Amino acid sequence: MTILSIDGLSKTFDMHVLGDTQVVGLDDVSFDVQTGEFLAIVGESGSGKSSLLKCLYRTYEPNSGRVVYHGPTRDVDLASCPARTVIGLRRDVIGYTSQFLDEIPRVPAVDVVARPLVEQGHSRDDARETARDLLTALSVPRELWEAYPATFSGGERQRVNLAQAIAPRPAVLLLDEPTSALDPETRRAAIDLLSTYLDGETTVIGVFHDTNVVEAVADRVVVLDDGRLDRVVPVDEYDGEVVVE
Numbered sequence: 417m418t419i420l421s422i423d424g425l426s427k428t429f430d431m432h433v434l435g436d437t438q439v440v441g442l443d444d445v446s447f448d449v450q451t452g453e454f455l456a457i458v459g460e461s462g463s464g465k466s467s468l469l470k471c472l473y474r475t476y477e478p479n480s481g482r483v484v485y486h487g488p489t490r491d492v493d494l495a496s497c498p499a500r501t502v503i504g505l506r507r508d509v510i511g512y513t514s515q516f517l518d519e520i521p522r523v524p525a526v527d528v529v530a531r532p533l534v535e536q537g538h539s540r541d542d543a544r545e546t547a548r549d550l551l552t553a554l555s556v557p558r559e560l561w562e563a564y565p566a567t568f569s570g571g572e573r574q575r576v577n578l579a580q581a582i583a584p585r586p587a588v589l590l591l592d593e594p595t596s597a598l599d600p601e602t603r604r605a606a607i608d609l610l611s612t613y614l615d616g617e618t619t620v621i622g623v624f625h626d627t628n629v630v631e632a633v634a635d636r637v638v639v640l641d642d643g644r645l646d647r648v649v650p651v652d653e654y655d656g657e658v659v660v661e
């Protein structure tokens with residue numbers, strides 16, 4: 417079943433500091449996403465990967481095109497729906513995480529991870545238990561669980577960030593380079609967690625630079641080239657090339 421239909425998505429940026437020139441982020445990108453699949457977005461630096469995720473999350477308002485979310489009761493065009501609909505979908509349906517943790521001052525790591533679960537209605541104790549399980553799976557040292565992530569290393573912070581993103585098992589999860597700061601062993605643990613904790617109900621669209629990660633997690637690969645869609649291929653047909661000449 418199709419959960420997202422992306423159709424003719426374009427995003428340009430007006431660069432007033434550059435004498436009103438325009439920079440193309442995305443140019444007429446179209447593809448469908450199936451429920452429960454894991455889609456990896458790849459492409460050279462500047463090819464539009466982050467812009468695509470931000471348009472799907474409506475951090476960026478596209479200039480044209482549609483992003484239709486096929487919900488259980490109705491279809492919603494994320495590119496044009498009212499802001500209050502976006503807020504509701506972000507709370508209930510769509511998660512997004514960049515490679516950097518949004519700092520929440522003086523909130524311990526375990527509560528940072530538990531927070532989306534509490535917002536979903538879970539008890540604080542249950543939410544904290546799940547958070548501890550996730551932090552354990554990602555090898556975040558136990559002595560850090562009650563500490564503030566502001567003092568953590570980049571890799572520790574990124575693990576807290578990833579745990580927080582996957583904790584509520586959103587229907588659609590957008591991940592922008594969630595493992596970039598992790599060493600190979602921790603990255604492997606993160607990949608394992610993505611496939612074990614997310615039970616096939618969650619549709620994941622993720623930007624990953626590491627071809628090994630793409631091959632380990634993805635069902636299909638979306639290749640972007642200079643803002644345009646180069647191809648969408650099953651992962652076993654993906655050769656690691658970001659652009660086919």
Ligand SMILES: Nc1ncnc2c1ncn2[C@@H]1O[C@H](COP(=O)(O)OP(=O)(O)OP(=O)(O)O)[C@@H](O)[C@H]1O
Pocket residue numbers: 429439440441459460461462463464465466467468
């Ligand atoms: N907020 C913005 N303002 C102006 N230009 C932007 C903005 N966001 C993205 N761009 C431009 O859009 C193009 C695509 O950028 P984007 O960040 O989506 O690429 P990317 O594939 O994610 O790159 P990287 O792999 O380096 O993170 C680039 O030319 C970039 O400069």
